Amino acid sequence: MNILSENTAFGGMQAVFSHDSEACNCEMTFAVFVPPQATERPCPVLWYLSGLTCTHANVMEKGEYRRMAAELGLIIVCPDTSPRGKDVPDSLTNWQLGQGAGFYVDATESPYALNYQMETYITKELPALIAGSFRADMDRQGIFGHSMGGHGAMTFALKYPGRYKSCSAFAPIVSPSTSPWAQGAFEKYLGTDPDVWRKHDACALVAAGARFPEFLIDQGTADGFLEEGLKPWLFEAAVKDTDIALTLRMHERYDHSYYFISTFMDDHLRWHAERV
């Protein structure tokens, strides 16, 4: 692990690291905020998965999570959204595919399969690295994210029962298998069989019987992607008549930006702190 930066903030440490990823066959970068409490005891780990086009840096700079994370004693891990590098396949014409658009799946199709193993990276390789490098209480993990990262957080919560104690999302893509926003990438990463896509789709996973106790979703009504790719009402319908509790909050005038995310960041951090 190479330290790329370390900055004291809110009594804790905001750091950025790079490392050679076995899963992704390239160098990966991630950010970690270590709260002041970690000098005294292991702290819960909260995973933040970012949206399309983002790196680890966007939420680190604009997410405004450190004050409350320092108060609540949460380690915040912010991974990149895809493998990176000149040798990593990319799409120069479609920002919803390739670098910055890993969609948190393990690709099976050439040429993406060699590097685009984001599910393995986020759920296996990086947790092992975090557990070995920080005073992290890995029995107390939560996961959240934004947009494509909300998709990642919700599907991982549903697919790995017991792993995460809490899950929330800002403006998540709840049904990528039916969203034109995501279908292009799913086809390139996973092939053309929609049954395979549905294994990476929060709505379809619930329909197939996957369960997680409760979700918090915040969504802005002025989000330009609401009708096109997000449609949280599909998840509301999916959990109806199940034992999954959903708190879906629609916020007038809020858009898809970090101004929206940062506004409700404190609520999400408290949600997780009460559950991990």
Place this chain on the structure above:
Amino acid sequence: MNILSENTAFGGMQAVFSHDSEACNCEMTFAVFVPPQATERPCPVLWYLSGLTCTHANVMEKGEYRRMAAELGLIIVCPDTSPRGKDVPDSLTNWQLGQGAGFYVDATESPYALNYQMETYITKELPALIAGSFRADMDRQGIFGHSMGGHGAMTFALKYPGRYKSCSAFAPIVSPSTSPWAQGAFEKYLGTDPDVWRKHDACALVAAGARFPEFLIDQGTADGFLEEGLKPWLFEAAVKDTDIALTLRMHERYDHSYYFISTFMDDHLRWHAERV
């Protein structure tokens, strides 16, 4: 005034505007956060002046001021740090001179004098624009800033008695006339007479009799610029045996970054809210 962006945040509005500046003879850009209270009553105005290399955007994205500004009902104005544009003189070799490095002075020397009129812009032109465009209570203004912007805030507080009710700074350049960091720009903007430079130097202004009731200064001890260009102890010495109250807080492990600024932003906003 052209609206470049508008994003709802913390119940208020974070907006970015451009306008043709008469003072600077070019198009200027600035950011304004309007708190939710402004729908009901005029709100105090707090000016944030940024440091070298910054635009209006750095503190807007990384400063984490909106939550507390919305709570306290403060309008936050974040101007650019210099005139901009292809026709505006610049230095390609010295980042402490030219675009991004206006030093909040009115240049008298060619070729800078035509555009580099940042003192007039910040203290006259932009306040008139703010007063005419927002529900701003211009009798309740405060000013603060970072590094070069801390210099700007402190010198304006000292030079315009009664204008600002409060002043604070993060890691300010308190004595630019004696700092190698600033002397190069001062010479290009103001000529070679150090007596002229001292009219834009917080320490020298105090020595010459300028007064402001009280200052709050936060400074990180791990700031790489501390010994080179900041030296807050010079201002501590300058106000000794005057009626100027100085709260100078040195923070172990903190550097010069926005991680430092955002950590203490709440304290500064409360400081101003109590005084404006």
